[in-house]
Amino acid sequence: MKGQGLRLxxxxxxxxxxxxxxxxxxFAFNDATIISFPLRGFTTEWFAxxxxxxxxxxxxxxxxxxxxxxxxxxxxLGIFAARASTRYEFPGKGGLMGLIMLPLVLPEVIVAMxxxxxxxxxxxxxxxxxxxxxxxxxxxxxxxxxxxxAFQSLDKSLEEAAYDLGESKLSTFRLITLPLVxxxxxxxxxxxxxxxxxxxxxxxxxxxxxxxxxxxxYSQLRFPKQIPAIMALGTILVALSVLLLTIAExxxxxxxxxxxxxxxxxxx
Amino acid sequence: MNNVPQAAAPAPIAxxxxxxxxxxxxxxxxxxxxxxxxxxxxxxxxxxxxLGPSGCGKTxxxxxxxxxxxISSGAVLIDGKHMVDVPANVRPTNMVFQSYAIFPHLTVxxxxxxxxxxxxxxxxxxxxxxxxxxxxxxLKGFGKRAAHALSGGQRQRVALxxxxxxxxxxxxxxxxxxxxxxxxxxxxxVELIRLQRxxxxxxxxxxxxxxxxxxxxxxxxxxxxGQIAQLADPETLYRRPNSRQVANFIxxxxxxxxxxxxxxxxxxxxxxxxxxxxxxxxxxxxxxVTGGEISVGFRPETLTMLYEGQTTTERETPGTxxxxxxxxDMTYYDVxxxxxxxxxxxxxxxxxxxxxxxxxxxTRVAWSAGALVLFx
Ligand SMILES: Nc1ncnc2c1ncn2[C@@H]1O[C@H](COP(=O)(O)OP(=O)(O)O)[C@@H](O)[C@H]1O
Ligand SMILES: [Mg+2]
Numbered sequence: 001m002k003g004q005g006l007r008l009x010x011x012x013x014x015x016x017x018x019x020x021x022x023x024x025x026x027f028a029f030n031d032a033t034i035i036s037f038p039l040r041g042f043t044t045e046w047f048a049x050x051x052x053x054x055x056x057x058x059x060x061x062x063x064x065x066x067x068x069x070x071x072x073x074x075x076x077l078g079i080f081a082a083r084a085s086t087r088y089e090f091p092g093k094g095g096l097m098g099l100i101m102l103p104l105v106l107p108e109v110i111v112a113m114x115x116x117x118x119x120x121x122x123x124x125x126x127x128x129x130x131x132x133x134x135x136x137x138x139x140x141x142x143x144x145x146x147x148x149x150a151f152q153s154l155d156k157s158l159e160e161a162a163y164d165l166g167e168s169k170l171s172t173f174r175l176i177t178l179p180l181v182x183x184x185x186x187x188x189x190x191x192x193x194x195x196x197x198x199x200x201x202x203x204x205x206x207x208x209x210x211x212x213x214x215x216x217x218y219s220q221l222r223f224p225k226q227i228p229a230i231m232a233l234g235t236i237l238v239a240l241s242v243l244l245l246t247i248a249e250x251x252x253x254x255x256x257x258x259x260x261x262x263x264x265x266x267x268x
Numbered sequence: 269m270n271n272v273p274q275a276a277a278p279a280p281i282a283x284x285x286x287x288x289x290x291x292x293x294x295x296x297x298x299x300x301x302x303x304x305x306x307x308x309x310x311x312x313x314x315x316x317x318x319l320g321p322s323g324c325g326k327t328x329x330x331x332x333x334x335x336x337x338x339i340s341s342g343a344v345l346i347d348g349k350h351m352v353d354v355p356a357n358v359r360p361t362n363m364v365f366q367s368y369a370i371f372p373h374l375t376v377x378x379x380x381x382x383x384x385x386x387x388x389x390x391x392x393x394x395x396x397x398x399x400x401x402x403x404x405x406x407l408k409g410f411g412k413r414a415a416h417a418l419s420g421g422q423r424q425r426v427a428l429x430x431x432x433x434x435x436x437x438x439x440x441x442x443x444x445x446x447x448x449x450x451x452x453x454x455x456x457x458v459e460l461i462r463l464q465r466x467x468x469x470x471x472x473x474x475x476x477x478x479x480x481x482x483x484x485x486x487x488x489x490x491x492x493x494g495q496i497a498q499l500a501d502p503e504t505l506y507r508r509p510n511s512r513q514v515a516n517f518i519x520x521x522x523x524x525x526x527x528x529x530x531x532x533x534x535x536x537x538x539x540x541x542x543x544x545x546x547x548x549x550x551x552x553x554x555x556x557v558t559g560g561e562i563s564v565g566f567r568p569e570t571l572t573m574l575y576e577g578q579t580t581t582e583r584e585t586p587g588t589x590x591x592x593x594x595x596x597d598m599t600y601y602d603v604x605x606x607x608x609x610x611x612x613x614x615x616x617x618x619x620x621x622x623x624x625x626x627x628x629x630x631t632r633v634a635w636s637a638g639a640l641v642l643f644x
Contacts, residue, residue, distance in 0.1 A: 155367055155369060157365040157366070157367050157369040158369050158371060158372075160336055160356075160363075160365070160369070161363070161365055161369035161371070161430075162371070162382065163356055163357050164334060164336075164356055164357065164361075164362055164363050164431075165357075165362065165382050165383035165430070165431075165434065166357050166358070166383055166385070166386045166434070167357060167385070167386070168357065176371060179373050180372070180373060
């Protein structure tokens with residue numbers, strides 16, 4: 001009996017979670033401007049229509065610039081933080097790491113609002129780079145979490161062995177540390193990229209006149225005739241996100257296998 | 269030391285030049301006093317072991333030689349040079365790590381040749397050196413293998429080849445055999461001895477296994493709680509331990525309470541519970557006088573249980589068998605000697621025609637004063 005209830009709960013949960021996403025491709029290929037059943041027929045017209053939307057192209061370009069920059073920044077910061085937290089002991093380390101990880105659970109609207117107030121307060125013009133700043137802030141904790149796991153599974157004596165064999169601290173990092181945590185770095189880049197790409201609140205608050213993809217999508221929802229095209233766009237984004245996360249997980253697992261470490265769970 | 273073919277007889281240890289010198293080395297981890305005044309010299313070409321229970325500071329001491337640990341005070345000298353401010357990557361030492369630390373993303377030959385990156389020489393020459401090193405450790409033809417696809421024994425050999433290829437003056441080995449099973453471990457012990465004779469450099473081995481240390485070493489430093497308790501060759505350590513602690517850590521030792529009667533001209537007259545009065549040489553009291561309780565120690569194999577009617581030229585003492593443990597080639601008896609509070613352990617080889625005796629049997633035990641060690 002107990003098992004039955006649990007199973008029903010799980011099924012309802014999954015339906016609730018995935019049904020809306022499943023609707024995206026269904027209507028993206030439906031030959032009608034109105035989002036309703038019954039379906040009218042198959043078309044790729046809406047995907048073709050995406051090519052004629054210059055604002056969309058601008059938003060896409062902005063989003064890509066922001067996502068690439070903030071994932072690279074967050075991952076670089078993550079490497080330093082993860083390295084420091086796994087190799088060195090210093091007073092107040094626990095508290096400091098806690099503070100760095102806080103944005104992970106802080107409501108994004110608060111992060112966005114306070115950033116906006118500070119930026120406006122010091123007289124900065126809102127632009128793409130202010131969004132990059134905000135996204136770096138929220139991506140860094142994810143990067144640290146992923147990279148800490150990668151650094152932790154690295155045997156300290158590997159670095160000592162390279163140093164013992166005559167390499168410098170720097171070349172040891174390049175020849176041993178970096179290749180061995182590379183799967184973690186790639187996984188951090190991909191996950192940060194995905195987070196940034198579909199982030200809405202910070203982009204909405206800090207982008208000024210530059211739209212990003214989610215902001216653009218939101219603005220288009222007011223026009224009913226654009227909705228099938230948005231569905232097509234959404235379909236592409238879902239496919240892309242799934243692909244990126246799969247690649248990220250693949251690299252995380254391959255990294256574990258290579259260094260012979262035990263899987264202690266990851267994000268997926 | 270036994271079953272290994274002897275190369276040209278090496279010069280006696282004492283006459284060789286000094287390779288490593290510790291001068292009153294102290295090491296603190298925060299408040300924890302990990303090394304408490306280490307003084308020792310290790311000779312060139314010596315197979316030297318640091319032996320002691322887990323946590324006594326063996327690894328820490330080894331790492332001060334490698335340059336991975338700074339010392340809090342004192343000095344470490346390698347080949348006559350002070351090592352303060354000499355970083356690990358330029359010291360003339362190489363290390364075999366407890367975990368082997370094989371680089372998992374490189375092949376066997378890339379691992380072994382790793383240290384050659386900084387050396388001169390053509391690629392062909394380096395490849396030849398790698399091949400030689402692999403051959404030396406019995407891994408000829410394994411060069412192209414991926415490192416993470418090796419067995420424990422093979423990783424160990426790769427680690428050895430990788431450390432030896434740079435021709436260090438000193439090879440440091442931190443419990444290199446502890447991860448191997450018993451058979452493999454015994455095989456590697458013999459191979460390490462052979463390797464050390466072949467390359468002729470100083471090996472410093474960390475181990476908590478007393479048998480391993482006895483089998484492999486020219487000399488052994490027994491450590492307890494950050495200090496060297498005794499530094500001697502295996503036979504001296506076994507036959508003349510300088511404290512009850514050392515005696516207990518290396519093999520089995522029986523103790524009986526004793527009194528010192530007189531001491532003169534290198535001879536000590538003692539009265540031992542159960543054994544009675546006897547006289548020993550002053551060299552049989554190698555330890556310092558601590559002022560604590562006095563006892564006499566002897567190894568299980570220095571006692572002999574006599575057959576019925578068998579006579580001996582040595583001293584003999586009657587007793588009763590309280591416990592019998594049969595090991596196939598050996599039998600261990602716990603015998604309570606008359607007039608003694610606790611039983612002593614006696615080991616007897618099970619030679620043909622000699623039955624294993626039963627619990628409760630009355631027996632006579634032969635012993636000689638020369639096997640006794642006095643602790644006081
Ligand atoms: N980096 C360190 N920080 C603090 N204490 C340490 C550190 N390394 C070793 N110790 C302590 O020093 C003592 C000796 O350690 P170690 O040399 O590794 O012992 P052994 O190799 O004989 O087992 C142990 O009590 C250990 O806990
Ligand atoms: Mg140790």
